[in-house]
Amino acid sequence: MNILECSSIQLIKNEQTILNNISFTVKKGDSVGIMGPSGSGKSSLFRLLNLLMSPSTGEILYRDKNLQEYTPTQLRRSIGYILQKPYLFGTTVQENLMYPYQLSGKKPDFTEINSYLEQVKLAKNILEKKNTALSGGEQQRIALIRSLLIRPEIILLDEVTAALDEENTLLIEELIAHEQRQHNVTLLFITHNAQQAKRLAQRLLYLEAGSIGYLGPASDFFKDKGDHHE
């Protein structure tokens, strides 16, 4: 089943073509790596998928329904978008991890929270810590948990490990892989790290100046091109 379908997407901003004739489908549970040079339109594609922008032409279907037919709120709770720079709001970690429950009107589930914290090797008492007391890696792990608590069906990761060391990168990758196994979450992630793409991606979409340069199995891409597309 195709959970996501992009047909002939074109995005023009300030008379400049950002994305041109982008068509691809994503099946439920897929893991799609998105690579390409800076300015090739990777983040713009994610902004389209999260309804933060609308395509100039073409259509995007989520569960066979045009994205525009969903309310932004409804859609963003199904398609989670996590940015490169983790932003924790308020004062404490707890405020951030309570936010998803506030939005859904549910009672906070501390068993669920603690299980996530344990997976990414964070102590339970981190909840009381101030955001400013956290390292970059800790902040990114908390930001990721905050998004996962919404229970999105699709996760869009925009270079979330770009500024992190190897240890933190692997912890985040493990959490994402676990989420996929556990909840059959569909993953689309932007990366400049070929090793990461090899570890996580089943399929790869390579963008070049707003157009598709490659779309297919990740293994074939790296077999043909090697690792020089980092």
Added chain:
Amino acid sequence: MSNLSLALTFSLVLIALGLSYKEKLGLEKDMLIGSLRAVVQLTFIGFILKFVFNLDNIIFTSLILIIMVYNASTVAAKRGAGIEQALLISFASILSGLVITLGGLLAFGAITYQPSQVIPISGMVVGNSMVATSLLFKTLLNHFQTKREEVEVKLCLGATSKEASRSLIRDSIKTAMLPTFDSMKTLGIVQLPGIKGG
């Protein structure tokens, strides 16, 4: 007060202008325009108020109130440059504040709809509302620039635009109300003797 005393009093504005210029505050234009407007308004308002008070006509009194609200709205709306329909928003806010306050005072029998009673009270209400609205616009614009990431992250988490900006709006309202609360705290010791003296 002699004309010389009046002219010398204006030197206080010159001192403020000099300080603004020296400290590069960039307030000279606002200060000059503000002072000139105050002088012109005070000169004319004396004649107009005397005329309206003597006339004691409901329509004329109401017209004066509408002019006051509109004037205050244009000043407040300038602080909200960039906000859609800033003038309409400030006009509606200041007018509703005035209607509720004045309506309450009239309904409770605290005042009667006479120009000598309604106009001074409206002046205070409209003045306070204008300061609060100006400050609210300025703080909102500032918050939406400096806390843009917070709003974006909350939107990405599926919050509605109202939910995503709730804390910013709350903070802005608190800041906008500060001058009013400070005035209330010093009403008996600072504000009232000042008003009465004036």
